[in-house]
Amino acid sequence: MSLALERDRAAGPGRHERPAWMEKPHPLTQVGKAVTIAVTIALVVIPFWVVTATSLAPDQQVIDNGGWALWPDSFTFEAYEKILSGGVVTRALLVSLGVTVFGTLASLVCTVFLAYALARPGVVGGKPVMLMVLFTFLFPPGIIPSFLVVQSLGLRNTYWALVLPVLVNAFNLVVVRGFFQGIPEELYEAARLDGASELRTLFTIVLPLSKAVIAVVGLFYAVGYWNDFFRAVLYLDDASMWPLQTVMRGYVNQGTSLTDTASTEGTVISAPQTLRMAVVVLGTLPILCVYPFVQRYFAKGVLTGAVKS
Missing domain, CATH: 1.10.3720.10 (MetI-like)
Structure with a gap:
């Protein structure tokens, strides 16, 4: 391992530099990627959760909320039954x-x-x-x-x-x-x-x-x-x-x-x-x-x- 490190040092200072296409992204770019991923996950998970919660909610709660339920007052499998x-x-x-x-x-x-x-x-x-x-x-x-x-x-x-x-x-x-x-x-x-x-x-x-x-x-x-x-x-x-x-x-x-x-x-x-x-x-x-x-x-x-x- 030490011999490999010595050969790398002898090769010059640019030996360990990352290629241009592998440069570390800017912090703003990382934040933008994180926000994009979070928004995409939310757009997928939230509608599915609303559908699942509505199917598990009591009938009266769904009717009172206009046909939807974000969180069931009490979980029931009556609809599936x-x-x-x-x-x-x-x-x-x-x-x-x-x-x-x-x-x-x-x-x-x-x-x-x-x-x-x-x-x-x-x-x-x-x-x-x-x-x-x-x-x-x-x-x-x-x-x-x-x-x-x-x-x-x-x-x-x-x-x-x-x-x-x-x-x-x-x-x-x-x-x-x-x-x-x-x-x-x-x-x-x-x-x-x-x-x-x-x-x-x-x-x-x-x-x-x-x-x-x-x-x-x-x-x-x-x-x-x-x-x-x-x-x-x-x-x-x-x-x-x-x-x-x-x-x-x-x-x-x-x-x-x-x-x-x-x-x-x-x-x-x-x-x-x-x-x-x-x-x-x-x-x-x-x-x-x-x-x-x-x-x-x-x-x-x-x-x-x-x-x-």
């Missing part, structure tokens, strides 16, 4: 969970297999298929062509219409393909010398090294399936088949009344604002719970795939 009592929201939540889980798994399988095939050199038809993928990425199909294709395939009023049209995303495919291309070619050659097939190479070598990109792309697919509401409106005529986001859109934005289907009289639930906010929290919470576990993979998964592609 009502919307999860076996009615419209419960059914929509199960639909969203099923479509999200099945769709994400199916999309990951198809994306990984197609990306691996396109990443390997010498694949027959690899370049034309890649050009078609890029063409769909640059020129996505419109609503009317997509609707006509789904209708001609007999997928309307089925849950397949929520999965198959978006089974493979071109951007995610390009990212995964770029990541696979970044894996050293020596590993593929070693697997071939050991007699491993392409399928075994994929499962024993490529996938264990690609956990980051698979986690990121899986989150992209899951968020897309979970937040999608338009396809249900377009392809599903039966409202009982709608996912949570479609039900939430109709209830929160359009003021559609939810009825307590657990009640034999089908009476309208009181204090609808608490119900609206509870549905919003229910539609947002699953992604918020999953995201922190995948966040650490974002830089490695997305940047590596994007740079290599």
Whole structure:
């Protein structure tokens, strides 16, 4: 260590100077950054807290405050108990969970297999298929062509219409393909010398090294399936088949009344604002719970795939 310090001293006085692009920012710049970060956090946290507090507040407090509550007088889960009592929201939540889980798994399988095939050199038809993928990425199909294709395939009023049209995303495919291309070619050659097939190479070598990109792309697919509401409106005529986001859109934005289907009289639930906010929290919470576990993979998964592609 001392020898290294002596060599640095002998190199001259400018040896330890920071480059111009790494200079310490001015104190006013640091303050400005801190203020910007604080304001951004406040703009994100405060609205979410108001929504959550309103959903947990008593009905009378929400009514007296004009439909909002900054801090509940007493925390109550009555709104959540009502919307999860076996009615419209419960059914929509199960639909969203099923479509999200099945769709994400199916999309990951198809994306990984197609990306691996396109990443390997010498694949027959690899370049034309890649050009078609890029063409769909640059020129996505419109609503009317997509609707006509789904209708001609007999997928309307089925849950397949929520999965198959978006089974493979071109951007995610390009990212995964770029990541696979970044894996050293020596590993593929070693697997071939050991007699491993392409399928075994994929499962024993490529996938264990690609956990980051698979986690990121899986989150992209899951968020897309979970937040999608338009396809249900377009392809599903039966409202009982709608996912949570479609039900939430109709209830929160359009003021559609939810009825307590657990009640034999089908009476309208009181204090609808608490119900609206509870549905919003229910539609947002699953992604918020999953995201922190995948966040650490974002830089490695997305940047590596994007740079290599």
